[in-house]
Amino acid sequence: MNNEHQAEHHFHGAFADEYHFLQRICPPAAVMSRLVGEFVRDWAAPGHDRQLSVLELGCGTGFTTRHLLLGRTDIRLLSVDNAPAMLNQAREFLADAVEAGRLELREADALGALRSQPDQSVDIVASAYTLHNFLFGYRHQVLAEILRVLRPGGVFVNGDRYAMEDAAAHLANTQTELTGYFRILLDEMQRPDLLEQWVLHHFSDESEEHLMKLSPQLAEMTELGFESLQVHFRETVNALVSGVKPWR
Numbered sequence: 001m002n003n004e005h006q007a008e009h010h011f012h013g014a015f016a017d018e019y020h021f022l023q024r025i026c027p028p029a030a031v032m033s034r035l036v037g038e039f040v041r042d043w044a045a046p047g048h049d050r051q052l053s054v055l056e057l058g059c060g061t062g063f064t065t066r067h068l069l070l071g072r073t074d075i076r077l078l079s080v081d082n083a084p085a086m087l088n089q090a091r092e093f094l095a096d097a098v099e100a101g102r103l104e105l106r107e108a109d110a111l112g113a114l115r116s117q118p119d120q121s122v123d124i125v126a127s128a129y130t131l132h133n134f135l136f137g138y139r140h141q142v143l144a145e146i147l148r149v150l151r152p153g154g155v156f157v158n159g160d161r162y163a164m165e166d167a168a169a170h171l172a173n174t175q176t177e178l179t180g181y182f183r184i185l186l187d188e189m190q191r192p193d194l195l196e197q198w199v200l201h202h203f204s205d206e207s208e209e210h211l212m213k214l215s216p217q218l219a220e221m222t223e224l225g226f227e228s229l230q231v232h233f234r235e236t237v238n239a240l241v242s243g244v245k246p247w248r
Contacts, residue, residue: 023063025184025198026177028238030063032128032159035233035240037067039157040075040126051076052123055149057110057142058130062090064159068126069097075124078104080113111138114145122149125156132161132205132212139212140220147225150245156226157242161205162214164237173236174206214239 023030045052052075059065059079068077077097081087090105097103106113110130125146131139146156164170178199185195204210218229218241226243233240 024189025181028235029129032238032240033064033067036064036126036128036157036159037071039232039240039242040068040124041071043124043155043157045123045153050074053121054078054124054126055113055117055122056080057113057125057127058133059090059105060086060129062093062105064126064128065090065094065097065103069094069102073102075102077102078106078113080106080108080110082107082109110134110142111145114142114149117149119148120151123151123154125150125154127157128159129161131158132210135209136212143221143226144224147245152245152247154245155242156245157240159233159238159240161212161237162217162234162239162241163211165213165215170237174202178202214241217241 040054052072054068054075054077056065056068056077056079059081060083062079065077065079068075068079079090081090084107087105087107091098094103094105098105108116110127114125131142134142143156150156164173181195181198181202185191185198214231214234218231221229221243225246227246228242228244230242231239232242
């Protein structure tokens with residue numbers, strides 16, 4: 001299989017063990033997690049009066065997962081990630097929800113988790129700051145599988161990094177972000193090891209085979225068959241996007 005169609009393992013070592021530093025160097029990631037949780041909280045399941053099946057892709061340490069659980073009580077949540085160190089943190093952070101049977105945490109990459117689900121079996125697929133990490137071929141397959149597993153009328157919501165259409169503005173934003181990484185991770189935290197890993201990760205995100213632009217992504221989702229696409233929030237590279245599986 002071509003590498004562009006394979007899952008990648010970006011988060012390991014100190015990078016995964018201490019991923020809480022993301023909230024310091026990238027506050028918009030926390031905003032995206034909150035907005036995803038609020039979207040699911042406010043979503044009205046069309047014609048459903050039962051417990052909702054929700055699949056979260058790339059739960060990491062469980063920050064977005066927590067927002068999903070706090071938003072409503074009528075969901076059955078399966079959250080997946082392929083980084084064991086981060087899943088261990090999520091299990092500790094969300095132990096009460098796991099014990100109560102509201103949450104299942106599973107080690108799996110996004111495509112593998114989706115392919116394990118039957119057709120039309122999930123009401124909501126949710127994700128925050130995950131899809132932009134994928135190679136474009138793998139991401140395309142993930143989107144196709146999301147559409148397959150959603151029940152008619154079900155929704156995919158993604159709070160993520162979508163590259164700005166204006167290349168100069170996008171470059172300026174990237175430079176601002178990198179400056180912040182050096183200030184916080186090197187000057188304030190004195191963690192050159194984390195700085196090195198984060199800068200390398202960031203440049204991977206910005207590479208041609210990863211870069212996720214908003215307009216082409218919406219066009220791709222439309223071509224796959226999503227409808228009622230909406231951009232609910234957009235600030236620099238951060239956006240909250242949703243798409244619905246048609247009833248037909």
